[in-house]
Amino acid sequence: MADAAVSDTRKARRVLVAADKFKGSLTAVEVAERVTAGLRRAVPDLEVEALPVADGGDGTVAAAVAAGFERREVRVAGPLGDEVTAAFALREGTAVVEMAEASGLQRLPAGVFAPLTASTYGSGELLRAALDAGARTIVFGVGGSATTDGGAGMLSALGARFLDGHGEPVPPGGGGLADLATADLSALDPRLSEIELVLASDVDNPLTGPKGAPAVYGPQKGASPDDVAALDAALAHFAKVLEESAGPKAAAYAASPGAGAAGGIGYGALLLGARFRAGIEVMLDVLGFAPALDRADLVITGEGSLDEQTLHGKAPAGVAAAARAADKEVVAVCGRLALPPETLGRAGFRRVYPLTDAEPDVAKCIAEAGPILERVAERIGRDFLT
Numbered sequence: 001m002a003d004a005a006v007s008d009t010r011k012a013r014r015v016l017v018a019a020d021k022f023k024g025s026l027t028a029v030e031v032a033e034r035v036t037a038g039l040r041r042a043v044p045d046l047e048v049e050a051l052p053v054a055d056g057g058d059g060t061v062a063a064a065v066a067a068g069f070e071r072r073e074v075r076v077a078g079p080l081g082d083e084v085t086a087a088f089a090l091r092e093g094t095a096v097v098e099m100a101e102a103s104g105l106q107r108l109p110a111g112v113f114a115p116l117t118a119s120t121y122g123s124g125e126l127l128r129a130a131l132d133a134g135a136r137t138i139v140f141g142v143g144g145s146a147t148t149d150g151g152a153g154m155l156s157a158l159g160a161r162f163l164d165g166h167g168e169p170v171p172p173g174g175g176g177l178a179d180l181a182t183a184d185l186s187a188l189d190p191r192l193s194e195i196e197l198v199l200a201s202d203v204d205n206p207l208t209g210p211k212g213a214p215a216v217y218g219p220q221k222g223a224s225p226d227d228v229a230a231l232d233a234a235l236a237h238f239a240k241v242l243e244e245s246a247g248p249k250a251a252a253y254a255a256s257p258g259a260g261a262a263g264g265i266g267y268g269a270l271l272l273g274a275r276f277r278a279g280i281e282v283m284l285d286v287l288g289f290a291p292a293l294d295r296a297d298l299v300i301t302g303e304g305s306l307d308e309q310t311l312h313g314k315a316p317a318g319v320a321a322a323a324r325a326a327d328k329e330v331v332a333v334c335g336r337l338a339l340p341p342e343t344l345g346r347a348g349f350r351r352v353y354p355l356t357d358a359e360p361d362v363a364k365c366i367a368e369a370g371p372i373l374e375r376v377a378e379r380i381g382r383d384f385l386t
């Protein structure tokens with residue numbers, strides 16, 4: 001991106017690197033390391049603070065751990081029911097639980113999707129583990145899921161019972177909810193009502209309908225148009241049955257922002273009493289972004305693909321908004337860039353450096369992302385800091 005007027009920022013001496021992962025090529029921690037190394041090639045004595053960020057989706061626990069939380073591992077059910085080792089993060093009574101750790105797309109074997117049967121049971125087990133560890137506040141990061149079960153699996157793991165017309169538990173996954181006859185939330189883990197549960201969501205979609213979880217995010221989990229229709233009907237039925245057992249608030253939750261996050265686990269979390277917040281905002285609080293921002297003259301953010309989605313609550317947009325509100329200069333790094341300069345300016349980015357500008361071969365950009373990012377960061381160092 002061309003930009004003629006950079007001279008007024010050349011004196012920035014302390015840089016905050018607050019970028020998300022480049023999905024498919026670099027973790028957020030690696031992005032921070034590479035950017036730091038590149039900047040220091042241009043300005044060897046530069047003060048750089050690294051604060052890897054995440055939006056509630058995959059990478060959220062890793063960001064919390066990088067910020068000093070303790071990593072705790074637990075064996076829980078993966079989306080297909082097989083056991084996986086999943087982690088949550090804990091610090092001073094606050095747990096960061098990431099649903100994708102248990103029930104994310106990354107937990108499916110390569111090339112396997114299970115849009116109708118994948119279950120969030122393991123996410124409920126993770127929440128239980130956080131309660132067992134004594135958490136008083138749970139930040140429940142959701143996004144990047146393999147599931148579309150409205151959180152039914154998660155609720156089951158926490159004590160709910162979902163039965164068919166024969167009194168048998170319904171099969172796991174969103175598809176099985178079509179058979180639901182009765183829902184019983186009376187035996188939910190009582191500790192849930194004694195803690196603060198925050199739904200840190202990557203999106204604000206409702207549960208069902210044209211903007212609902214199956215229609216918008218089903219296809220990325222392998223759902224065909226028929227699967228989307230079946231899941232939409234099953235989730236609507238799920239909400240109807242819950243309205244009968246849990247009262248009218250269950251209907252209101254289905255239409256609430258974030259209910260459709262992560263295959264409707266947002267809806268399940270709202271039933272548990274969660275308070276919805278944009279994931280990036282919650283995470284910036286949890287990670288201690290504000291004091292780090294105070295100390296910085298220049299902020300570098302980014303993610304793999306800076307595109308239309310970025311503007312809808314993704315990490316770089318959240319970082320840019322917070323930094324601009326504090327009158328700090330923001331530049332971004334990314335693998336690929338799919339936004340025009342005017343839009344980037346409006347979103348608060350002073351300048352954006354895609355790897356594909358440094359190396360036009362995208363496959364190479366991905367395979368050699370680390371060294372290329374270092375070169376790009378060196379250029380940022382020269383442009384803004386020398």
Ligand SMILES: Nc1ncnc2c1ncn2[C@@H]1O[C@H](COP(=O)(O)OP(=O)(O)OP(=O)(O)O)[C@@H](O)[C@H]1O
Pocket residue numbers: 020021022023024025026057058144202303304305306309314334335336355356362365366367369
């Ligand atoms: N090194 C790279 N070079 C070029 N493009 C990359 C590189 N790394 C990632 N990408 C692109 O970015 C995409 C991933 O985007 P991104 O990291 O923003 O995650 P996302 O899919 O938007 O999900 P999330 O919500 O978790 O951020 C990849 O599919 C790829 O197109």
Ligand SMILES: O=C(O)[C@H](O)CO
Pocket residue numbers: 057142143144145146202203217260261262263
């Ligand atoms: O998991 C999903 O369905 C998407 O990330 C939206 O939350």
